[in-house]
Amino acid sequence: MSTIIVVAILLLVFSGSSSSAEGAKKTIVMGTSPDYAPYESVDAKGSGEIVGLDIDIAKAIADKLGYELQISGMDFNSLIAALQTGRVDFVMSAMSVTDERKQSVDFSKVYYVARNTIISKANHNYGTLEELSGKRIGVQLGSTQETVAASIKNAEIKKLNKIPDMIQEIKSGRIDAAIVEDAVALGNTTANPDLKFTMIPSGDGDEDQGYSVAFPKGSPLVDEFNEALQELEASGEKEAIVTKWFDSIMATTGPAGGLNLDFTILRDYMNYMMKGIYVTLLFTLVSALFGFVWGAILSLFKISHVRPLQWFATAYTSVFRGTPLLLQLFLIYFATPQLLDYDISPLLAAGLAFGLNSAAYLSETIRAGIMAVDRGQREAAMALGIPYRTMMISIIFPQAVKNILPALVNECVALLKESSLVSVIGVQDLMRRATVVQANTYRAFEALLFVGVIYYVLVLILTSLARVLERRLRRSD
Structure with a gap:
């Protein structure tokens, strides 16, 4: 308790x-x-x-x-x-x-009132919507540019969440052009000299926004x-x-050249990005702790002789393992204020969603660990008159955790990496801060590489600590 x-x-x-x-x-x-x-x-x-x-x-x-x-x-x-x-x-x-x-x-x-433009590589010259016929076109999901792009004949439309994502897709050659608003186009082409933009002519199937x-x-x-x-x-x-x-x-200034990577643009953003480590680790710690405690309770439900508890735990696991984590996150974040009249914060919603989801997986892992403990120890504890609760906490659970420690570490690593999903509801974790820097610098790649290195280092530290703990547990046998 x-x-x-x-x-x-x-x-x-x-x-x-x-x-x-x-x-x-x-x-x-x-x-x-x-x-x-x-x-x-x-x-x-x-x-x-x-x-x-x-x-x-x-x-x-x-x-x-x-x-x-x-x-x-x-x-x-x-x-x-x-x-x-x-x-x-x-x-x-x-x-x-x-x-x-x-x-x-x-x-x-x-x-x-703004104007729509076409952004493409500088060696292309798309001046009208007709010239984009049969091309691969990028637009922001949920924007009015979707409607504009839909009017282009035989075009392959790619809908992305963020403008920096579209810029990177153009630079990597996965799309031929993107339709964006004029001020955004100006900033991105100023920062990326290898890109250019042209205004879509008035009356060319497009109206001012x-x-x-x-x-x-x-x-x-x-x-x-x-x-x-x-x-x-x-x-x-x-x-x-x-x-x-x-x-x-x-x-806004452009890159230094060479490989078209300029990590010096991150210099002024280091403090802002490093603060995301604290948010990411705090979120991972609380989600893992909550998931472990609730998962342990669910595992006890599954091995109990009370049918309703068994049914509840089985149904819970089925629902949370059978639906996407991102869907669960959206439902908790958006539905809670409407149904419960409580303005849940983004970070609390993320912690609950990840903890509840993790518990569904950990319940099976913990149950397997409990069942792996020699049955004779339970019988001996019962023969000595040790209460069930004391037996589980002091005898069975420690051995079960030792058996499933690698699986628990894997779950923590997965939580750490999957924490990037919380950026979609505005949680200022590492991934969210990287996209902010992308938007500010109009550069799509440098910030992502930097946070990728941070995630990798955090995972290495976590796995190293787990190895130390595992060695100590083995010596205690």
Whole structure:
């Protein structure tokens, strides 16, 4: 019981405070995908906060309306779901108004109009959509560029979560071109001289993209935001914000050349990226501990003589092993606020999802370890009158753990590596921080190589510690 309490306390560390103090400004939560500079990105060189054109406009609106702004980062294709489940109050993420999106959310008036462009290698010259016929085209999943690309005849459309992913696909030759918005194209081609972009001509099956603020259906915030946007437009404050962030794009510099790798661009981001090690290790530790404790309980259910407990443990294992871990993560993160009216934090949701999933696998491993212990020891303990609980904790479990130690280490290693999945809901682990650096530098490869080395070193350290523990256990026999 004490172990379960410790696990619960560790999990609660993730949750933070879910309510604002009495008497403070009312908090309003904004959802965004911070990988789309200059509209939204993370200030990885400085504060680590999400910054950008959309952020400054949102702050100005919140200030005018008397709200305290809280920003929640996640993948672009998760933003609509976050609105519908009440995780966020509004979304600003360079989101265009479409008829399909209008069926799910409400929109404000347009606050910025952008142009679509075609990015390709510099030795190609795609100037119109017709020239992309029969080509491999990249677009961001959930963006309006999907609709534009769908109109191209015989094109092979590849939908990716993030802009840096598309840039890397172009550079590696897996796609011929990508359709993105003008400011993003400018930043990426400035940082990558081997790439170029051209504006899609007006009337060429494409219209200028009007970006708006998205709200849940029936939200009273729509009228308030429209009034605030009109005030920002009239005062010239919005134009000043746009100018500030578009000028910042031109400060981006290209790579040093050679192998087209320039690791010096990571110098200013080292501190930000290294902080991801703590988040990754904490998440792995808590998930592994929770998974082990709950998995041990499930294993006892499976070997008990109480039929309902056996059925429950078997059904639990079947469900969690039979469905994708990413699906379980999404369900816990998005469904909890809607069903339980509790604003679960991304890290707590990730810890629960990974712990519950790991327990399903560990329950079978632990059960096998228990069954491998010589039956005569149980009979001897019972003959001596040792209570069942004491027998299991002091006699059977230590030997079972010794037998399954390699399997437990493998599960910890798997948790450590699979922790990269939590980046999709905005947890600032190593992988999420790498994608942030990708977005800020417009360079797709250097940050990924760097975190790959970190993951490898962490796994080596974990396996080395496991070998030391295993040797000590053997000497204690």
